[in-house]
Amino acid sequence: MNTTSTPKYAPQAIEAKWQETWFKPNVFKAEAGGAKPKYYVLEMLPYPSGQLHMGHVRNYTLGDVLARYKRAKGFNVMHPMGWDAFGLPAENAAMKRKTHPKQWTLNNIAEMKKIMRQFGWSYDWSKEVTSCLPSYYGPQQALFLDMFDKGLVYRGEALVNWDPIDQTVLANEQVVDGKGWRSGAPVERRKMPQWCLAITKYADQLLADLDKLPNWPQRVKTMQENWLGKSYGVEFYFKLTGEGLPADAKLQVYTTRPDTIMGTSFAVLSPEHEYSALLAQTDPKAAAFIAEAKAMGTAQEIVDRAEKKGYPTPYKAIHPFTNEAMPVWIGNFVLATYGTGAIKSAPAHDERDHAFATKYNLPIRPVVTGPGVEEGKPYAPKGTLINSGKWDGLTSDAAIQAVIAEMEQLGIGKGKTQWRLRDWGVSRQRYWGCPIPFIHCPKCGVVAAPRETLPIQLPEDVEFTGSGNPLANHPTWKQTTCPTCGGAAERETDTMDTFMDSSWYYLRYLCPYTKEPLDKAAVGYWMAGGGVDQYIGGIEHAVLHLLYARFFTKALRDCGYPVGDEPFKALLCHGMVVGNTYQAADGRYLYPREVELRDADGVKAAFERATGAEVKILPMEKISKSKNNGDSPDGLLAKYGADTLRLYMLFTAPPERDLEWSEAAIEGAWRFLNRVWALAQVAAELPTTQTAAPDRALQQKLHSTIAKVSADIERFQYNTMVAACMELTNALQAADSAAQPALVREGVATLLRLLNPACPHITEELWAMLGNSTPLHATDWPTFNPALAQAEEITLVVQVNGKVRAKLVVPHDIAKDSAIALAKAAPEVQEWLSGPVLKEVYVPGRLVNLVGA
RNA sequence: GCCGGCGUGGCGGAACUGGUAGACGCGGCGGACUCAAAAUCCGCAGCCUUCACGGGCGUGUGGGUUCGAUUCCCUCCGCCGGCACCA
Secondary structure, eight states: OOOTTSOOOOHHHHHHHHHHHHHTTTTTOOOSOSSSOEEEEEEOOOOOOSOOOHHHHHHHHHHHHHHHHHHHTTOEEEOOOEEOOOSHHHHHHHHHHOOOHHHHHHHHHHHHHHHHHHTTOOOOGGGOEETTSHHHHHHHHHHHHHHHHTTOEEEEEEEEEEETTTTEEEOGGGEETTEETTTOOBOEEEEEEEEEEOGGGGHHHHHHGGGGOTBSOHHHHHHHHHHHOOEEEEEEEEEEEOTTSOTTOEEEEEESOGGGGGGOOEEEEOTTSHHHHHHHHHOHHHHHHHHHHHTTOSOHHHHHHSOOOEEEEEEEEEOTTTOOEEEEEEETTOOSSSTTSEEEEOGGGOHHHHHHHHHTTOOOOOOEEOTTOOTTSOOOSOOEEOSOGGGTTOBHHHHHHHHHHHHHHHTSEEEEEEOSOOOEEOEEOOSSSOBOOEEEETTTEEEEOOGGGOSOOOOSOOOOOSSSOHHHHSSSTTEEEOTTTOSEEEEOOOEEOHHHHTTSHHHHTTSTTOSSSSOHHHHHHHHTTTSBSEEEEEGGGTTHHHHHHHHHHHHHHHTTOOOOSOSBSBEEEEOOEEEEEEEOTTSOEEOGGGEEEEEETTEEEEEETTTOOEEEEEEEEEOOGGGTSSOOHHHHHHHHOHHHHHHHHHHHSOTTSOEEOOHHHHHHHHHHHHHHHHHHHHHHTSOSOOSSOOOHHHHHHHHHHHHHHHHHHHTTOHHHHHHHHHHHHHHHHHSOTTTOHHHHHHHHHHHHHHHTTTSHHHHHHHHHHTTOOSOGGGSOOOOOOHHHHSOSEEEEEEEETTEEEEEEEEETTOOHHHHHHHHHHOHHHHHHOOSOOOEEEEETTTEEEEEOO
């Protein structure tokens, strides 16, 4: 095919042009109402770090394919975008670069938005929301007051990482090896007053309603279920004796395994427990142990992985059934935040208790036995009771019931459902967040800010010293009057967790300008029938963000907003964009193209091309600028254009898997689009009618491709959708266009329509070139004829004893008897089948398996 | 540590509900075009064995269920995500 005389594919020349035609008149504007069914496509909104990275490109391309496809299928599509604009990085940038968080954030947004438009993602930008602006966080304050009125907001306490030098609370990621990242001082786990949301009131609904989400990945539902962590057990107490304790001292514990009560040989307190604190007052060694345990910070992972350590208290816990005086320890691994902050230990039946008992030489008494029990090892499964007196011989489940019943009768305990889920502490001692709309009055206590004073705006003249909370340090901002008594009072200086901002943005998109937080008509229309029709984002949000958003929807529903029971009807979690990371001996990160890979005796090694020196191959990592393990979208856009990058993202890996960065694969996408371009140039010259009958094989390929691409988009198999388009391109290229001009022309036109959601610019350009005046974004999705999509002949596989021995070409609707007869007659079958056929297996349209002796 | 997932040619991946393993693409090899190269086009290709026809092996490991397993079940190994103040 001679393409030298036709214009070359130059995305730079055509992409901006088409973007003008989309965004200037906003052809993707979505309005509530009308005859078309609604479809809400939502992608997780980005944090405006300033750099759009490949992970965003992937996420938003996945969403855009669906949005464009659904529009072509006749839906009224809502497809918005916005900015999760509050957060720690802006304050860090303020300290590092002496810029204001607001300025830094808004600049980043402008920068990223420019690039996002260049990708041609079909957003209705008139719906844009920015969480750091009063127009967003004001309504959020109103919703917070709604929840307060509903009794879902309260003052509680939570453990935080405290930096004693900087006098500030640290995020977990600001704690490095137990020290504050700026001050270097050892952190201290400390209890602080907090604003809390009563998410635990919704624990049952959050669990039960997972069943209403068939279009969520099972793994996400399982993770949420485990996070909620519903369990049934008993909360009971031990009488506690020891010097300095009150006479009626009791130690409350919770266990899911009361069947191991007779194997209980000690109890362990968390470092935060009241009796731990009591002992510390008189025992300096205990105080030192507690301080050391608290120096781990609050991160669950650190606590769990730390060496299990204990400190023996002089207290004794009295066993409720044997009256044995059991040792009581303080343990660095016991959580203050789960159950009662103290545990009973039956070390024969719990891995962690067993390790602890072995280390400190505490008694280990097996009381449950079953298959697989081993001497000297903990046996965690349920089984049959032994060494348990009157409960001997009972199953664990029966014993659990019996022990609980007895404890209830004695009045020392009660059966109880326990959740792992804790209430949501939303207070942050930071500047760059939504101010919490409350006022502290010395006379009236904590008072809600009157709604007419919203939004309570952040002051702009603040200093970022890294010490304390800038809002609290501000000389005048917090000074106000009490709305109740009119006296002098102070504003709350805590701001909200940024997870609050991202818990309802999908609702504000629907009415970004209304004075009320939510416009009931718009929200009712778009959230009808189960909420957002398709939500798309990274798997890293499987639990926290998705659980908070689910809670928010339920809470807002109960505050009277027509948001439904669940925010997201269907969920797609995509993998990360990762790259091979190489590091030279001097610490420099090298680009993959700077590295030569060699395989010596099956051991892979990498060498720097420039110097020949061997470099370290690090594990696959999320691609980032600092690691040089991938390129940034802006440079690649200039080189290849948006359509190539979009196609690359879709084709290289299925959405749910991680995508490995590879510039070679981008080249492949680029080449394919050039082939489509050249093919369309040829097609444009072909007549629109033909005399010859249409080529049956090409026709079949065309119609089956429409079927496959449609089905693949519906199930998010975007990689195979692209492959199908490639196969159609190959078939059209190989076709005899002189003999079949009309069919080839039709085929190319259809190819453009199928490829449009993935590559909207090049397809619009070529579609117009073929003489179409209606743009593709306003053209219906192609339909196919099932009869034409069906191949006339199929390959029937013939197996003997499960091994393929022959392949027969037969009519697609061959009858079972003829198929088996043909199979038996095949010479290869005669050769391999020595005796009589014992069994005939027939899979229609696929295979015959003849089983012999 | 706890919870969840993934593992298929040299590479990314395909294989609908247990039925031809390797579609499509990258890289590689051979050819055409070219003074030459790039680009493009045509062809070959899982591994082992065989001159060839063919045969054997093969979806991280080991086992199980089945006429038949990449697919279902169990063991182990490796890698990845989350763990409540990163977003």
